[in-house]
Amino acid sequence: MTAGLVVLGATGDLTARYVLPGLARVEPLVDGGLRLVGVANDDLDDDGFRALVREKVAGHADGRVDPAVGALVDRAVWVHGDVTDPATLSAAIAACEVSDADPLVVYLALPHVLFLPVVHALAEVDLPSGVRVVVEKPFGEDLAGAVELNAALARLLPEDQIFRVDHFLAKQTVLNLLGLRFANRILEPLWTSTDVASVDIVFDETVDAQSRASYYDRSGALRDMVQNHLLQLLTYVAMEPPTSMAPADLASRKADVLKAVRTPDRESVARWTRRGRYTAGEVDGRAVDGYTDAPGVDADRGIETYAEVTLHVDTWRWSGVPFRLRTGKALSADRREIVVRFRDVPLHVFDGPAPVRNELRLQLDPDRMSLDLNVNGIDDPFKLETVTLDTELARQDPTPYGQLLLAVIDGDTRLSARATEAEEGWRIVEPILAAWADGAVPLEEYPAGSDGPS
Ligand SMILES: NC(=O)C1=CN([C@@H]2O[C@H](COP(=O)(O)OP(=O)(O)OC[C@H]3O[C@@H](n4cnc5c(N)ncnc54)[C@H](OP(=O)(O)O)[C@@H]3O)[C@@H](O)[C@H]2O)C=CC1
């Protein structure tokens, strides 16, 4: 397949840690003549960029695609310049040397404040018909910003050529939610407020925010993780069955969920949310400075490194079921999972303690699935025991970013958010941010390496 990939911000952290390693596992692209063009203000040249690509791609290839990686590296081209200058963008697109209808991806791996200026600059460029524009996160800084960016993108290209990528949608366990729910008969009848008591969507990280503090201190946990990633997971858990897996069907069902999330008012923010910030501590035997001691952090901004929000999806299916979304940095363990907690049985007919609630756990990275069930005990057959059905899924390959890149080149928008979803995300979190800024919820402290605010 002939295709072009222009990475704007090619010397950045995202490119080095996610985009280039993602390419390592995508043989159809690497083998098939993908031309990679890197752009940034840095004084690199073709050789310098090729060395970077070799290091980041080959380092993740496990030896599987080495010859092809060599070809990808040899075809890579560097374009120096300001990405807000249409001349830079034209030069980068021309350097891809693809024909008009071939897929050509312009990937905005840039600080988010540049998204709008770059979209404006792209409007002055003669774009080939096969162009796709990838926008990273955060998609705007608030609802008004997201609306403005969406409007600029809509003037530039049709919606199916715009990719508001969310790599969480490419994670195996997240995709499995679709298969699990809509390719099996047994779960869907139970997947309502009649049988489900609550849902937790948890993304606890041991990693701290230090290395990305200059970005993080203008974002915080709610904007960085909840507005996008965790709300996207919520859509997969809570959506109605789509009539097909076609991008438009899936996107409509996801948007329905977000639209049904109740807008938090000040009182519910005070009752249903928590925020925290880590102090000095130890994570996995590693000493971690307090968040406010990281270079680039302004303690007065009061940015949270931990966020917990309970949302309500006002639909017939989910009325009364709390969805708790939680994420934080510098926590004791990487706990990344979706937990569906079922209601108690209607009557206890066994002696002894009540049976435990059935819990379905979908764990991300490593991808595992487990279900707690009550069975009769071995010693006393009329006493209950709990067993766990547990399965670990094969390691995901390609990586989520590899999947995203493949999907974008294929023109498949299913691993991206639509315009409405981005705006709905802000409609949900903006009142929380406002109430927090207004002091409705205290900023609690937790030592790095703990389980979060006590
Ligand atoms: N890093 C991460 O873990 C993740 C990042 N993201 C998102 O990815 C995007 C990029 O983040 P990240 O890589 O961390 O950011 P970085 O600051 O590390 O990289 C930004 C890149 O943009 C380039 N750049 C900035 N201004 C210009 C300009 N005017 N003209 C040309 N190049 C420019 C920089 O190079 P130079 O200034 O030298 O030109 C650099 O290559 C952001 O939207 C972020 O939110 C999403 C998920 C995870």
Ligand SMILES: O=C1O[C@H](COP(=O)(O)O)[C@@H](O)[C@H](O)[C@H]1O
């Ligand atoms: O987008 C982001 O995601 C990462 C976590 O994703 P992972 O796939 O690397 O586990 C998170 O650490 C980061 O803060 C956030 O910006």
